[in-house]
């Protein structure tokens with residue numbers, strides 16, 4: 458005797474359900490395969506002269522078959538009989554079916570959605586909208602996700618072409634801009650919430666042995682005020698792998714177009730989120746701009762401040778061009794001052810050597826004074842032998858590449874001019890993606906702020 462358990466029954470039902478789904482897909486695909494459009498495509502594939510010609514038409518075949526599959530699977534309307542109970546307790550009446558088309562990554566689909574109206578409170582609603590969490594616009598989350606990702610990496614006009622070529626989704630460059638900026642605005646509000654959280658508490662547990670904060674500025678061309686500085690911050694974590702060796706784990710970014718005062722809470726929030734107080738040490742690297750050190754003093758007073766070695770070299774080079782004429786002389790002087798003296802901690806020796814290089818001419822004298830002033834002002838931040846003996850970074854390459862990737866690559870291509878509010882949304886979108894927070898955004902953060 459067969460004993461049918463409830464588990465078996467469940468399996469049987471789902472098997473029957475599956476069979477029904479299979480049949481409805483087959484029916485819909487058969488309809489498509491027999492359509493005039495499909496006949497035309499099949500002929501073109503058949504007559505295609507080479508693989509590439511056949512491929513072009515195969516892509517079209519894929520689209521119509523995928524759309525047929527989608528159609529056969531998304532038949533639900535949310536219709537629950539002619540009468541339905543409203544949240545207010547009164548009865549609601551079925552009014553009509555509303556049609557709406559959606560762009561999905563698998564093609565366009567038309568959904569029929571039952572509309573009800575409550576006879577008590579007068580409320581209208583479509584049960585399917587709530588059940589399937591249908592978007593307000595015409596694009597699915599998948600389409601928005603791909604679109605914004607493309608918008609973050611390339612000009613909107615290029616994104617339009619890539620989107621169409623790779624996914625078959627046709628959206629105008631202005632729609633791509635709108636989607637990218639609206640996700641950027643959503644990320645902006647998440648940042649606001651994170652700033653709020655960071656103002657209350659002590660720094661959380663650090664996530665690594667060594668944390669480093671970087672800050673720098675770079676210009677973008679705005680419609681309202683021409684070239685304006687974007688301030689960029691990066692927070693990096695390192696693990697110790699040897700006496701003089703560190704491994705870079707993760708770097709996250711923040712970027713803001715505007716005053717230092719408004720950038721400050723953003724940099725702090727990012728440091729706070731990452732636990733920017735390393736168990737072993739916290740570093741703050743900068744190029745020598747006064748606003749950067751003021752930020753460091755105020756936000757991370759416990760951090761070891763480090764002047765970017767390459768900026769220091771650049772300044773020595775700048776002076777050499779004014780003091781010397783012979784290229785070989787310049788090169789050997791710069792190498793002596795930087796590699797042999799400053800990098801080895803012989804700061805006073807370097808200052809003496811720079812002073813003695815002055816030719817007595819006015820511009821040479823000025824160059825010497827400026828360089829000596831720069832070194833004296835940053836004296837506490839150029840203890841390179843000690844830093845290097847522990848494997849700490851002495852160059853701010855991380856922030857320079859951040860400026861290039863987050864601001865330069867997307868916001869400074871030739872002829873680009875941005876509205877101030879538009880560029881800020883895009884900066885936040887691009888920073889989030891480069892911080893590897895994109896998945897986190899779609900899984901947990903979206904529309905929660």
Ligand SMILES: [Zn+2]
Pocket residue numbers: 543544545546547575576577578579580
């Ligand atoms: Zn009601």
